[in-house]
Amino acid sequence: MAPNLEPGEVFTPNAFPLEHYNVYAAREAAERALEESIPRNQVPVIYGEFGVGKTTLVKRFFRKEEQEGRFIHVLSPAGKNLDDVAKLVLEELSYAVEISREDTREVSAETSVEAGVFGTLKAKLSGGLRGGSTVREELVVTAPTDQGLLKVMAEAGVILAIDEMHKASDGFRLQLAEMLKAASNLGRGYPKVAIVGTTADASELVRQDAGIDRLVREVRVEPMTEDEATFVVTDGMGKLALEVSEELVRSIIRTAAGAPALLQEICLDVAERAIEGGATGITREHLEASIARFLLSSQARLTALYMAAIETTGPRRYRKQILRAMAESPTDFVTMEELTRRVSAYVSAEVPSTALSGPLRELKQLQFGQILRDVPRPSADGTRVYNLNAFRDPRMKAFIRAMNGVEQQGWLPSPAQIAALPSLSGE
Numbered sequence: 001m002a003p004n005l006e007p008g009e010v011f012t013p014n015a016f017p018l019e020h021y022n023v024y025a026a027r028e029a030a031e032r033a034l035e036e037s038i039p040r041n042q043v044p045v046i047y048g049e050f051g052v053g054k055t056t057l058v059k060r061f062f063r064k065e066e067q068e069g070r071f072i073h074v075l076s077p078a079g080k081n082l083d084d085v086a087k088l089v090l091e092e093l094s095y096a097v098e099i100s101r102e103d104t105r106e107v108s109a110e111t112s113v114e115a116g117v118f119g120t121l122k123a124k125l126s127g128g129l130r131g132g133s134t135v136r137e138e139l140v141v142t143a144p145t146d147q148g149l150l151k152v153m154a155e156a157g158v159i160l161a162i163d164e165m166h167k168a169s170d171g172f173r174l175q176l177a178e179m180l181k182a183a184s185n186l187g188r189g190y191p192k193v194a195i196v197g198t199t200a201d202a203s204e205l206v207r208q209d210a211g212i213d214r215l216v217r218e219v220r221v222e223p224m225t226e227d228e229a230t231f232v233v234t235d236g237m238g239k240l241a242l243e244v245s246e247e248l249v250r251s252i253i254r255t256a257a258g259a260p261a262l263l264q265e266i267c268l269d270v271a272e273r274a275i276e277g278g279a280t281g282i283t284r285e286h287l288e289a290s291i292a293r294f295l296l297s298s299q300a301r302l303t304a305l306y307m308a309a310i311e312t313t314g315p316r317r318y319r320k321q322i323l324r325a326m327a328e329s330p331t332d333f334v335t336m337e338e339l340t341r342r343v344s345a346y347v348s349a350e351v352p353s354t355a356l357s358g359p360l361r362e363l364k365q366l367q368f369g370q371i372l373r374d375v376p377r378p379s380a381d382g383t384r385v386y387n388l389n390a391f392r393d394p395r396m397k398a399f400i401r402a403m404n405g406v407e408q409q410g411w412l413p414s415p416a417q418i419a420a421l422p423s424l425s426g427e
Contacts, residue, residue: 007275010236011268013261016059018066023236023264025228027057033219034061038192041215043180045165045195045205048221049332050394053260054196057221058161062194065159069093072160078167082175085162086149093156150183153191165197170204177209184215198332223258223398232260236267242274243281251287251409257401265298266290291411295403296421302399303413304421305369316347318359323371326391327400333375333388336360360389371396 010023017024030046034057037044046054058073065071072092074085153160162168162176176193183191195205205216224232233252237244252270256263269290270282279286295303310320325342326334336353339360344351363372375388391397406412413421 005239007240007268007271010239011264011271013264013268016056018059018063021239023232023239023267024056024060025224025231025235025260027053027221027224027228030057030219030221031061033217034194037217037219038194041184041189041192042217043193043195043212043215044217044219045197046219046221047196047198049223049397051259051261051398052221052223054221055163056260058163058194058196062159062161065157068157070157070159072158074160074162076164076167077162077169077172078164080168081172082179085160089149089153089158089160093152093158095152095156147182147186150179150186150191151188153183154186154188156190158191159194160191161194161196163196165195173205174209177205177212180205180212180215181209184212224256224260224263225258226253229253229256229258229263232263233267237271237282240271240275241280242271245282248282248284248287251284254405254409255291255402255411257398257405259398259402262294262398262402266294269293288411291406292413292417295406295413296417299399300421302393302395303403304418305371306396306400306403307413307418307421309363309368309371316351318343318351318356319363319368321346322356322360322363323400324404326372326389327397327404332394332397333377333390335388339389 005021009019009021012022034044034046046058048054059066062071069092072089074080074088077085168176180193183193205212230249230253233244233249252263252266256266266287270286273286273289274280274282277286306323310317310323321343322339324346325339328342329338336356339356340351340353343356360372362368364370364374370392372389373392375390377386377388403412
């Protein structure tokens, strides 16, 4: 146990657990896939549901490279071209090329130069009294597949991680595909690229350029296993010298439902409550109070949205069953066939798709918060369009699983508490 640790230094729901005293459970399957793909110059496309820990996994896996200044993280490609990524890379590396030296005493200034498809890059004019000379430096890049840029990245041993790839334009994907092929042909082992997004992103890259099919590898990050979650709870509480029973560990894990950020948030709150009250261990009262705060304060809007959506007089409560099926599906885009199969299992009776059509349609209407949305999917021959179903807010998937766990333990908010929650309009 490290001395004088605060709960916020151990449990970090809103930050990346990169320090030795931050509790973190290795995501063994995904990390093993990364360990296999990176040395082989494959491009991992790391995907999974919202809040499952994809970015944390990448930051942890490459933490040594980040400490050495070789890890470059593009937070999102939304509204960007690859020239923006090139500028970021060169700026992060503080890279410049000296192209002339003149005897002068001019002051420092900046100008611009044209740089091919990368657009206009800033040239740096360093003035002053550096030995009586002015050194003119500029960032020299001409194309996303330009060997000059790739060699700079290779020599620096760069790891380039592009997050939220599902927000990238087709133009960005095409440029990235060209860059990945060129980097592979360079044969230097670096630069290495990792992509964080959805399962569809690997297919989209290949669709833009079939030549990179051999370079791309899908790496799925699953919700936390029971063993992984148990380690987070017990190791974290141990670092804070707080006792926690096996029963309460199971309750915390059941409520978090495989979501790392939620697990850490609950652990942080119960630990703070115990320490503030002078307790040496976690009690059920601490946990119940933390879950109430989570539902009625931290996630009040999602709670109100869910509770309003499942309100029904039907004996089988189909809207609730549909949302449970959506939340427990391993994919983000769910077919009617899967919904029918799952709901039938929940109610222990054969449920026809016609019985679910109305409740499913209601969950996409404003009256019920528009929790779900249609995702068009063209048929193979392009003659028809089928609709898949997805959550409008990706946070809902893990949240509904958590709500199911809370309900099973008898900790749902009271009708009076629900009535006091924000309205669906956010007022």
